[in-house]
Amino acid sequence: MVPHLITALTGPINELEQRILESLPAIERWFRLEWMEHTPPFYTAVDVRNAGFKLAPVDTNLFPTGFNNLTVEMLPLSVQAAMAAIEKICPEAKNLLLIPQRRTRNTFYLSSLQRLMQIFHQAGLNVRLGTLDEDIEKPTDVALPDGSALTLEPLLRTKTRLGLKDFDPCTILLNDDLAAGVPPVLDNLHEQYLLPPLHAGWAVRRKSNHFRAYEEVAKKFAKLLGMDPWLINPMVVRCGEVDFGADGGRDALMAQTEALLGKIRRKYKEYGIQEKPFVIVKADAASSPLGLKTVRDVKDLADLSRCTRNLPDGQLTTDVILQEGVPTFERVNDAVAEPVVTMIDRYVVGGYYRVNAGRGIDENLDAPGASYVPLAFAESNQLPRHGAKPGASAPNRFYMYGVIARLAMVAASYELEATDPNAEVYE
Amino acid sequence: MVPHLITALTGPINELEQRILESLPAIERWFRLEWMEHTPPFYTAVDVRNAGFKLAPVDTNLFPTGFNNLTVEMLPLSVQAAMAAIEKICPEAKNLLLIPQRRTRNTFYLSSLQRLMQIFHQAGLNVRLGTLDEDIEKPTDVALPDGSALTLEPLLRTKTRLGLKDFDPCTILLNDDLAAGVPPVLDNLHEQYLLPPLHAGWAVRRKSNHFRAYEEVAKKFAKLLGMDPWLINPMVVRCGEVDFGADGGRDALMAQTEALLGKIRRKYKEYGIQEKPFVIVKADAASSPLGLKTVRDVKDLADLSRCTRNLPDGQLTTDVILQEGVPTFERVNDAVAEPVVTMIDRYVVGGYYRVNAGRGIDENLDAPGASYVPLAFAESNQLPRHGAKPGASAPNRFYMYGVIARLAMVAASYELEATDPNAEVYE
Numbered sequence: 001m002v003p004h005l006i007t008a009l010t011g012p013i014n015e016l017e018q019r020i021l022e023s024l025p026a027i028e029r030w031f032r033l034e035w036m037e038h039t040p041p042f043y044t045a046v047d048v049r050n051a052g053f054k055l056a057p058v059d060t061n062l063f064p065t066g067f068n069n070l071t072v073e074m075l076p077l078s079v080q081a082a083m084a085a086i087e088k089i090c091p092e093a094k095n096l097l098l099i100p101q102r103r104t105r106n107t108f109y110l111s112s113l114q115r116l117m118q119i120f121h122q123a124g125l126n127v128r129l130g131t132l133d134e135d136i137e138k139p140t141d142v143a144l145p146d147g148s149a150l151t152l153e154p155l156l157r158t159k160t161r162l163g164l165k166d167f168d169p170c171t172i173l174l175n176d177d178l179a180a181g182v183p184p185v186l187d188n189l190h191e192q193y194l195l196p197p198l199h200a201g202w203a204v205r206r207k208s209n210h211f212r213a214y215e216e217v218a219k220k221f222a223k224l225l226g227m228d229p230w231l232i233n234p235m236v237v238r239c240g241e242v243d244f245g246a247d248g249g250r251d252a253l254m255a256q257t258e259a260l261l262g263k264i265r266r267k268y269k270e271y272g273i274q275e276k277p278f279v280i281v282k283a284d285a286a287s288s289p290l291g292l293k294t295v296r297d298v299k300d301l302a303d304l305s306r307c308t309r310n311l312p313d314g315q316l317t318t319d320v321i322l323q324e325g326v327p328t329f330e331r332v333n334d335a336v337a338e339p340v341v342t343m344i345d346r347y348v349v350g351g352y353y354r355v356n357a358g359r360g361i362d363e364n365l366d367a368p369g370a371s372y373v374p375l376a377f378a379e380s381n382q383l384p385r386h387g388a389k390p391g392a393s394a395p396n397r398f399y400m401y402g403v404i405a406r407l408a409m410v411a412a413s414y415e416l417e418a419t420d421p422n423a424e425v426y427e
Numbered sequence: 428m429v430p431h432l433i434t435a436l437t438g439p440i441n442e443l444e445q446r447i448l449e450s451l452p453a454i455e456r457w458f459r460l461e462w463m464e465h466t467p468p469f470y471t472a473v474d475v476r477n478a479g480f481k482l483a484p485v486d487t488n489l490f491p492t493g494f495n496n497l498t499v500e501m502l503p504l505s506v507q508a509a510m511a512a513i514e515k516i517c518p519e520a521k522n523l524l525l526i527p528q529r530r531t532r533n534t535f536y537l538s539s540l541q542r543l544m545q546i547f548h549q550a551g552l553n554v555r556l557g558t559l560d561e562d563i564e565k566p567t568d569v570a571l572p573d574g575s576a577l578t579l580e581p582l583l584r585t586k587t588r589l590g591l592k593d594f595d596p597c598t599i600l601l602n603d604d605l606a607a608g609v610p611p612v613l614d615n616l617h618e619q620y621l622l623p624p625l626h627a628g629w630a631v632r633r634k635s636n637h638f639r640a641y642e643e644v645a646k647k648f649a650k651l652l653g654m655d656p657w658l659i660n661p662m663v664v665r666c667g668e669v670d671f672g673a674d675g676g677r678d679a680l681m682a683q684t685e686a687l688l689g690k691i692r693r694k695y696k697e698y699g700i701q702e703k704p705f706v707i708v709k710a711d712a713a714s715s716p717l718g719l720k721t722v723r724d725v726k727d728l729a730d731l732s733r734c735t736r737n738l739p740d741g742q743l744t745t746d747v748i749l750q751e752g753v754p755t756f757e758r759v760n761d762a763v764a765e766p767v768v769t770m771i772d773r774y775v776v777g778g779y780y781r782v783n784a785g786r787g788i789d790e791n792l793d794a795p796g797a798s799y800v801p802l803a804f805a806e807s808n809q810l811p812r813h814g815a816k817p818g819a820s821a822p823n824r825f826y827m828y829g830v831i832a833r834l835a836m837v838a839a840s841y842e843l844e845a846t847d848p849n850a851e852v853y854e
Contacts, residue, residue, distance in 0.1 A: 025521065028510070028551020032518040075810055076504055080774055083455070084511055091459040094452065122810060124455020347507055383502055383549060 013052055014390035016232075017400050019225055021384050027403060030224055031346070031410070038413040040346040042085060042173065042195040046405035047354070047366070048339045049326040053273050055400065056234045056326045057408035059366070060210055062200045063177040064342055065101075067119070068111035069352035069374035075119065081344035082123035088345070089193055090170045096125040097162065097169035100152070101176045102132040107145050108374075113175065114144060119344075120173075130155040130164050132176060132183055157185045161192060171195060178203045179287035199419050200412075202287040208321050209419055211236035214411035221407055230267055232404060235260060235324040238284065245316030253320065254298045257281070260322050261298070275327060278362050284319035292364045294325060327361040332375055336361050339377075341405030348402040351377040440479055441817035443659075446652050447827050448811055454830060457651055458773070458837070465840040467773040469512060469600065469622040473832035474781070474793070475766050476753040480700050482827065483661045483753045484835035486793070487637055489627045490604040491769055492528075494546070495538035496801035497777035502546065508771035509550035515772070516620055517597045523552040524589065524596035527579070528603045529559040534572050540602065541571060546771075547600075557582040557591050559603060559610055584612045588619060598622060605630045606714035626846050627839075629714040635748050636846055638663035641838035648834055657694055659831060662687060662751040665711065672743030680747065681725045684708070687749050688725070702754060705789050711746035719791045721752060754788040759802055763788050766804070766825075768832030775829040778804040 020027065045064030046057045070078065086093055098120070100113050117127045131152040141149040153164045162185065163169055171193040174186075178201025186198060199205065215233055222229035237260050243249035257279050264277035276296055283290035295301060328338045335357035342350050353375040356365040377398050384399035391397070417423065447454065472491030473484045497505065513520055525547070527540050544554045558579040568576040580591045589612065590596055598620040601613075605628025613625060626632065642660055649656035664687050670676035684706050691704035703723055710717035722728060757764045762784035769777050780802040783792040804825050811826040818824070844850065 025548065025551050025553050029519070029521060032510075032514050032551065035514070036518050072810075073500060074503070076501070077507060079810070080504060080507055083459075083774070087459050087462070091463050092456070093459075094456060121452065124452050124459065126452050347510070383499075383506070 017390045044343045044409045046408040049328045060408045065112045067115035070350035071376040074350045078119045078349040079122045081347040085345035093170040095169040096127045097172045208238035213414035217411045237322040239320040242320040243317045278325035280323045288318045444817045471770045471836045473835040476755045479756045487835045492539045494542035496779035498803040501777045505546045505776040506549045508774040512772035520597040522596040523554045524599045635665035640841035644838045664749040666747040669747040670744045705752035707750045715745045
């Protein structure tokens, strides 16, 4: 089942779908050549928004969750992709240490973790869970909704290696996004593979770097297909540090927002789009407690208390980006939905919908407390159907989503290369 | 659906299944290490026979067909494996030239070919068909059961390259087993990848080489699992050239057969197996027209006319092997069945059953004219189910079949290395 797309069957996205299907061999070859030069992130989940007139990634998660939302039928794809990933990184590997999110008892998350363990077990590794939670001093079971349990074990750190009691892994897979900072136990591990690398965590990562890389990727790809990169690229402005407590800071933010709204307006005019433009104000680092704010008019910025109410007392400055708002016109029943595409190594292994009945088409759906109905892609993204009417076929739509998500993955790979603190510089 | 296994739920194979499941990470790691040293064949299909007391490959096809028998739901696995294969061989590739079996109008075969084209198209290549049939002098459509058509095009050979009109491929994929010999149009192609290599074809290949390599692989694997290699290895005796017209030739064959029957009898006694041993007399090269003969008693060899009636007039000698007969105790409804496991690159991408109501449990099921009911593996081999009772779970059975088939694939890789005419010799 594909969610109903309000703007279905006409407009630029259907032309894009048509072009993407016709160019399939060229697109796949383009990705092959990119992966000759760049290393894909170990795993990635990309939130994609389809506005009918535009299709763009809005968030690229390098510590993906939601593996429990993938259809069981498509799990062999994940296993096969995991086999390819392991083989590349450490074929001799016996043991994989998986480090989950700290202090979570969310059963959706635990189910995702269980699925991830299953994937890597079936790909041929002994998988155990080591927790960053220092309160856990001995192996501790946490219950799952299906009646089984996961065992969290305390980490054992030596001078050079990280492991568990009687468990020395070759590879350590992080599933915590390090928004709370890099725990010392993960520092200076040079003998083992730590994936994703520490600088992929939100202690270091910046959205502005990602979207700058994505813009470069979108331009290259748009050139290949002979199209306007704006159709797949959300415009992003990096504001740097904004002082929400000072009039000067707010005024500068308002001016930048007005400029971006103007750019969007011009694009909408060029394409005859009747929607009202909007901008999302975001913290540059996901670790900042700044709330996301949808701005349809700069006057909305006069009151920033909704944005800043989570900031610690006294802190009124944080790094900010402005992102062109991409409405989602997909709905599951009546609830607003957006696809999430999941990848392991360079392969799309599945996807699902994030659905939020309490939110509008121009709002963040990944909101705490909101109701959440995962809906797996029922058909594979790998089997586009030639000759189907554009916009009408789920496999074709999913193939297109997989292409856009992989562009964001290529961007993440550029981003991680550019921000690698250990990179050798050739100049 | 899994075919009913007559000997289900007890016996050595269920112990083997148990051990294979318990050893999953060690087994997958073992394969990873093998593939570090050896190159898998491009694609492979292995006929596996489950006797309840023994599970063994009986034929390893390096020019597989039957892709139409794989479930459509599992096709993404084939596409992903094909992507991995292409990326390794020739990431810059745009065009793939697929050379089908010569002069076939069999609609099962054509459907398999169509599926193969679909897989490689979706993996990102322009795929066209070049025919070895010299009667085809211009692009010619052949009709498919679904109403569509495939276009066969005449090959265009230059001094150094093979292609079609306006189509210069980087890689040439052979789907003809070359039993009729290597056509000159395929000779001396050093600028393009020709896969599988010519020496994988039956003009050169010998079953005795394959099973010698398989015995080595089976011994290594059995050592890993601490088991008797005979449980997965069919004993094979290479007789060399046998003169069926001479009493001496026949007597030698009878003596070798009697010796092999004796060895099987001793193994059956060791395991308390009540079956009657049998031996299959086969030509060493599949290109020989010698018929397969099931021999339960050496006296059966007194009349060899059934074996030799297809040999050309006057020819009474051919290279022969004797293979320990492995009965198949799987049945679909009442018809005897054997699984066929299909692989692309190092990955199991699916399987199906060959079913033949007209044949016995100790006979060749891949017989011309016999009725033939393909039955796809309904569940993936990549998701074994922990804790299921041995012998009772389809995913567990299929995982085990996938392991045995991959052992035969490793053997084919050893075999192709040992028989490579261009190999450098390090001594």
